Amino acid sequence: MKLDFSEFFAQYEALVAEVDSVFNRVADMHSDCITCDTGCSDCCHALFDISLIEALYINHKFLERYPFGEEQSNIVGAANAADRAIYKRKRQLYRDSMKGADPRELLEAMAKERIRCPLLNDENKCLMYEFRPITCRLYGIPTNIGGKAHTCGLSKFEPGKPYPTVSLDTIQDRLGKISLELCKSIKSNYKELPGVFVPVSMALITNYDDEYLGLKAPKKKGK
Template identity: 35%
Template sequence: MQTILAQYKALLETVDAWFDRCLSRYDDQVSCKRNCSGCCRGLFDISLLDAALLQQGFAELEQQQQENCRSKARSRVQMLRSRWPQFGPPFILNDLPGNEWQRMPEDDQTPCPLLSDTGSCLVYRYRPMTCRLHGLPNIDLSGESFSDDYCTLNFRDIDPLKIPELRWQFRDLFTQEFDLLGAFSERLSGQRRLELDTFIPTALLIDFKRTDWRRAPFGEKGCTS
C-alpha cells in the first residue's frame, strides 16, 4: 500500500512541475501561488487515494493542530448529515443516491479545515490532485479539454484556452491516476474500483485501519475496470 501511495505522490509532483513551468512563463498573468487560499473554500471531492495520502501529511502535524482540523471537519459532517442522514463512516460519496454530492452549492465560503489561521495549507506537500490542478485550464496536448475552468484572477488580458504552452499530457496523467486508484482499491477491498470519492473534511475522519472495506455498500457501487 505504501508503494502505491509513494507512486501517487510522485505522480502529483509531475503536476506541480507542470504548474511551476506555467507560472514561470506567465508569472505576470497567474496569481495562484503557495499561500494563496482564495479558492480553498467550499467542499472539494477527492479520491480515496488522495484521502490516504492526505492523512500521511496530516499525521505529521502537531497534536493540537490535528484536533483543531478534526473539530472543523466534524462540524462539516454535521452539516452534511442534515442533508444526507445516512452519510457516515467511511464517508464514501459514491454510496449516496442520485450523485447529489456532485452539485454542491458554489457559494459555500467555508474555509478548508486544513488552512492555518494565516491562510496557508498545513499539508501542502500532501494536498490532493484537484488542489494542484486548480487555477489553470486542463487542456491535453491533443487539444482535448478535461477542464476549461480557471481562476478569474488569472489571465485577465488573454484567453488561457488559446495558449498552447499551458497544455500538458492530461490524458496520460488521469490514466495513471486511475491505474493507481484501481490498484489501491483492490488492495484495500479486494475489488478494483475507479470511483471512490470523499470530501477533504471527511478524509480527515476516515479510519483506514479499522474500516472493513470489504463490506457493503462499498462493494456495490462505483465504476469497475
Template identity: 25%
Template sequence: MGTTASSPHPLPLFQQAEDWFQRARASLLGQIPCGRGCCECCTGIFPITRLDALEIQRGLNELTSALAHPIVTRARNQITVVETAYPRLKSKPALDGWADDTIDEMVERFAHLPCPALAADGTCGIYPHRPITCRTMGIPVESDGIVHGACAVQTEVPIVRLSATLRRDADRLAEREALYLSILRRAQSSGDDEILLPYGFVPNGELTP
C-alpha cells in the same frame, strides 16, 4: 486511510502534479496570480480521490497533535453538516453511485465551507500533502477552444492558452492517477474512488459503518 503492503505509494504521482504545475506556470510568463496566502480556491468542498485521502492522512500524521486536532475537528464538524443534508453519506461516504448532478448540488450547496486545513492567515496546514486538485489548481483550463481562468481572481489578468505539450502532459497525469486508483482498488478490494474533501481528514475507521 492506512495503506497495505500491496497498496501503491502515490507520492511520485503527487510530485509529478507539482512539477506539471510549475512548468505550466512558467510557460504562462508570470500571469498566474497564485501565491502564499491567496486562498480563493480553498473555500468550498469538492470530491477527492482515495489517493488524495491517503496523502492527507500522511500530512496529518506528520503534524503535532496541537496542529492536527483543530483541522480534524473542523472536518468532523463539516461532515456533520453535510450528512444532515444528505443522510445517505452516513452509511456510505463514497460518492460512487451518486448521480453527477447530485454531487454538483452538494458542491454548490456547501461552496461556503473552507477547507479544514485552511488557516486564518490563508495558508494551508498540510501544504506539502495537499490533494492533486489543489496542486494543479490555478492553471487556466480550456473547453471547446475557449480558455477560462481557474478562479475569480484570474478574471483580472490576461488568460493565455497552455501549449499542446503541457495539455498532453496533463492528460497523461490523469491517466497515471487512474492507474494508481485501479491498483489501490484491487489492493483494498474496494470499488470506491471518491469522497468529499472533509472525509479525507478523518481516520479511515470513522468512514466504516
C-alpha cells in the same frame, strides 16, 4: 497487521511531481497571468472531492504530523464542521436533480460553493501544504474537465485565448488506476472502493481500518 501502502504512495508522489512540473512550466510561460501567492486562499474554499489514493495519503500524512493533542483535535473539529456543511450542500443539489434541474447548472452551482478547508489556518496558510491534493496544486492555471475549461477567477488568463491546458480527466484516470491496483493488492471485498471520492474534510476524519477497506469478510444476514 498494519497495511503498507508505501508502493502506492510512491506512485502517487511521482504523479504529484509531474503535476508540479507542469504547473511550473505554465507559470514560467505565463507568469503575468498567475496570481497565486502566499496568503491567497481562494482555492482553499473550493468544493471538490479527492480519489481514494489521495485520501489515504493525506490521512496518513496528517496523522504523522498531528498524531495526537490539541492541534489534531482542532483540525478534526474543523473537518467535522466542514463535512457537515458539504453534506448539506450535496443533499440539496441531489434534491434539485431529482426535481429535474439541469445537470450542467447543478455542476456550475457546485463549483461556486465556498466552504473553508479545515487545513487552512488563521494566517490563510495550508497546514499540510506539501501534501495538498492535486486539485489544489493545479488551481491557478487553465484546466479542462469533461470538455469544459476552468481557471482561477483571480487569475489573469483571458477567456478565448489559447493557453496550455491540463486535462483533469487524464489525471483522474491515473489516480483511479493507482486506487484500483491498491485495492487489488489488499484484496478488498468492496468492488466500489476504488471509485470512492470524498472531500478533504472526510479524508482527515475517516478511520481507514480493515472494515472500511473491506478486508473483513462481509457479515451474513442474521448474524
